[in-house]
Amino acid sequence: MTAKGARRPLRRVALALSSALLMTATACAGTAETPRAPTTGPPPSGSWRIVLDEEFDGTELDDRTWTTCYDWNKDGCTNSGNDEEQWYLPEQVSVRNGELTLTAERRETEGSDDRTYPWISGMISTGRDDWYAEPRRTFTYGYFEAAIRIPPEAGMFPAFWMMPESKFTPPEIDIMEFLDTTEQVSMYVHWRGSDGDEERQRGTYGPADFPDRFHMFGLLWEPDALVWYVDGVERLRVTDTERIPDVPMEVLINLAVGVPNSPPDTVDTARMYVDWVRVWER
Incomplete structure (x- = not known):
């Protein structure tokens, strides 16, 4: 993902966990379509x-x-830095049966930026209601985790990520993104190098049938390390401190559309489910 203030668009856990923190053997029951997720920590x-x-x-x-x-x-809003196809609207965000649902629909909509978007969708953020307000919650270091079930439809761009309180990126941390496949999760850190150019490091994990059930996506963010986890297992580690953000950041979860490819004509709707979101600090 990329923030409005970015100078150019971004294209976008094996610390052993104790048995008490591993996925519980029996998950809490939920709806048949979206079984509830277990917990790590x-x-x-x-x-x-x-x-x-x-x-x-x-x-x-x-x-x-x-x-x-x-x-x-x-x-409403969108992320124009990625040429995304959706206009986010509050009514595309719903809460029911202990789950958050973000719904993307093919519905032509004119945004307040005078552009017409072929899709509407939903997102949540711990940020602001407007440019001049204070963000609701920001975090500097900690452990961040969410249980998310991504949609199976092609052309969707689900993400769980963090951007600076300043609203200008980089830095940026993408805890999870699904770009051109639902079978491989991407994990990114973006930073600005000593020459002022944007730099990025990517990790991936897969293949797996991510739309089949909830998966847990986690990030350990400390001054000397970034560690990404999928379902409680380390998948990427960054220890170069030049690459590690040290500024307050907001948490975002969104269902974007059309990055890198538009949905096929056979796709008119998609849903992304979030069972829970948790943040720990030392």
Whole structure:
């Protein structure tokens, strides 16, 4: 993903976990279509406290924690840096049965930026309602994890990521992205090098049938390491401190459309489910 203030568009865990922190053998029951996800948690080293524990209980999104747009558009929003095809609207975000659902629909919509978008979709962020407001929640270091079930439809761009409170990227951390396949997750860190150019490092994990069930995507962010986890297992580690952000960052989850390819004509809707989102700090 990329922020509005980015100078150019971005194209976009084997610390052993103790048995108490591994996936539970029996997951809590949910709907037949979207079985509830088990839980992992932060690596066992050190002491941790949970500072964000979102279970999506009730029937409405908690607007004290989440907003449903980026802060640079009104009456909806999009991420123009990626040439995405969706206009995000609050009504595409729903909470029911302990899950968040982000729904993408093929519906031509004129955005407040005077462009016409072929799709509408949903997103959540701990950021602002508008450019001049304060973000709801930001974090500098910690362990971040969400249980997410991505849609199987082609042409979708689901992501769980972080961007700076400053609204300008890089830096940026992409905890998970699915670009041109649902069988391989991408993990990125973006930073600005000593020459001022944007740099990035990517890791991947797969193949796996990610739309088949919930998977847990986690990130350990510390001053000397970034460690990505999928289902409690380390998949990528970065230890070069030049590449590790040291600024407050917002948490975002979104279902973008059309990156890198548009959905085929046979696809008119897609849904992304989020069982929970949690953040721990030392």
